[in-house]
Amino acid sequence: MSPSPQAPPLEIADLTVVYPNGLRALDSVCLRLDADERAAVVGRSGSGKTSLVRAVLGLLPPGTRTSGTIRVAGRDVLGLPERELRALRGKVIGYVPQDPFAACDPLRTVGHHIDETWRAHRERPPAGAATAALTATGIDDAGARLRQHPHQWSGGMLQRATLVAATAHTPTLTLADEPTSALDAHLADEVLDAITAACGALLLISHDLSLVARHADTLVVLDSGRVVEHGAAAQVLTRPDSDRTRHLLAAATVPARAHRPNRGAPVAEASDVSRRYRLPGGTVTAVDGATLTVRTGEIVGVTGPSGSGKSTLARIVAGMEHPDTGTVRLDGRDTSAPGPRRPGLVMPVFQDPVTSLDHRWPLWRTLTEPGRARGERPSRARAQALAADALDRVGLGDIDPRRLPGTLSVGQAQRVAIARALAARPRLLVADEPTASLDVTTATEITTLLRTVADAGTAVLVVSHDVPRLHSYADRVLVMSRGRLDDTGYGAGP
Known part of the structure; x- marks a missing residue:
């Protein structure tokens, strides 16, 4: 069954996602995108935004329990075989990942990653297409830089490369998970305009409410895996019904700090x-x-x-x-x-929080490692208690310190990285x-x-x-x- 051009690009009904560890990431989520519609999904880190994207792409981890329906251009994709999902990814469903570094093979060039969007479908990359598209996003000397590897690019530059790859085939639906998080406001607007011109419907995951206000037609607010508000973006952002939405809007107001000259050493x-x-x-x-x-x-x-x-x-x-x-x-x-x-x-907090955490270590070991470098040797029970305090300090008091980093959202991983840095004093x-x-x-x-x-x-x-x-x-x-x-x-x- 081929995708239908007459059907809505995305229809989600009563979608529930429960991870193997029992975490209910999504709970009875309903969402519909019409042709050329721009919808944004906002919410706190860990509210289920990235899980929603992974469910549509068929990229949930093994053992995850799902129920409900997901239709892309009329085709039910929930439970679709991997071979058929691969045929849809890139051609019908474009995807801009939240973490561009993790999405790229460090042994391959950036040019290889962009060209792969054609080769994955047994097509030859058009001559000069990648260079022209990157130049349009503001990358200087794009032709030469395509021969470089991901670690030789800044996060913002690599983010733009993933945008080019995601929209290469003008997909019916593009899922963009924090596509401008490493870009300044002016460039973020230009890049989103470029995405809009190169795709059909757009589902934008973003924490930037001002960006959402400028580029989204409709807005969905998630909290603990449930939709707590859904409506026209302008109305939701100016006259919200949900307390959670009002809380997000209040936090988005950041008054300038009075300058205080420092005379410290x-x-x-x-x-x-x-x-x-x-x-x-x-x-x-x-x-x-x-x-x-x-x-x-x-x-x-x-x-x-x-x-x-x-x-x-x-x-x-x-x-x-x-x-x-x-x-x-x-x-x-x-x-x-x-x-x-x-x-x-000196303790760093890296731009790429996911890969900065050892995925083999439980959080308690990561958070107590700075103490071990100072010669501290707490018992496992004491180390877990210290880690729980460190997590609570960065707003993750409900996270079990025995969890692995792979079970966290990118935002949660960033807070763990900050907690680790602070633990070193x-x-x-x-x-x-x-x-x-x-x-x-x-x-x-x-x-x-x-x-x-x-x-x-x-x-x-x-x-x-x-x-x-x-x-x-x-x-x-x-x-x-x-x-x-x-x-x-x-x-x-x-």
Whole structure:
């Protein structure tokens, strides 16, 4: 049975999803998308948004119990054999994954991943199609960069590559799971416009309510796997009926923080640092003569366009990369050259939270590992109790510390990564996009926590594209563009 062009792109009726561990991720969900409709699904991390996408794609883990119906262009896809699902993916159903790094094979080039969208259907990739599509999303020198590997791209750039791959066949339905979380607002609008032009109906999963307001026709609010509100986006966002929706809208308002000059002792000092990479297609200057100081009790934010060098600068300051030129000092010690580091001096929170957690370890082991590096050896029962306290501190008090990272949403994984960093009691915390995968309520909780940590004496360096939220808790915000940092900065007000 082939998909019907007359049928709605997506019809979901009474969909219930229960994972093998007993977690009811979705409970009697109903949803319909008409041709060319743009619908958005919002809700707190762990509310079931990604489970909804996986159910439509047939990518739920083995042993998951499902009931209800899912029809794509008139065809029932729930329980469809894998061979038939593969024929639909890409051609009829486009998919933009929430985590572009995890979606890519690190041994393959970015160009290979885009071309695979044709080869998977036994088709030859059109000459120059990938280069033209990437250029349209704002990737400079796209032809040369296609020969690079995923780890050589920033998260925002790789996110755009997955968008190009997802819409290559102009699918009837495109599922976009946080497709712009690593992009600044202007580029996010351009990319979503490009998705809209290259697909039929769009189901957008997003924590960015302002983005939803600009691009969605209808809005669905999920909470604990249930639909608590569904209607026209403009009406839901201005006159919500649900308390959960009102709570999300209140959390999305982020007032600017009054600038407070910091006179604490320097913890991290980068002086005229530069970093260049030799890549297929030439040399890329990621950081060009940047100077930066982060002091005790201070939060310094770095913002700028995707690919501007923010993450590279953060890794240099944290000592995870060494600059080609310039110096870096941590607590007064030169760390520009390779050498031993004091355990717990610096703790990172990575842009890609899922792969930063060891999937073989239960959460309690991940969260107590910083203590082990200091020589602590708690019993298993004590370690689990310490992990439960750490989870509660980042709003995950209902999560069993014996769970594995693979059972968490991306937003929940990010909070675990932050909890792990805080468990080390570092002098310097370096966080790369710490709120990119979080709903607005959780993002507010995390930024409040970062502010509390800084006020207690920790130096904090945050890389983020979310400028309004960064202004709500940072003491200084610096702007990076094409590898160069404006080290004069400006206060927390816009």
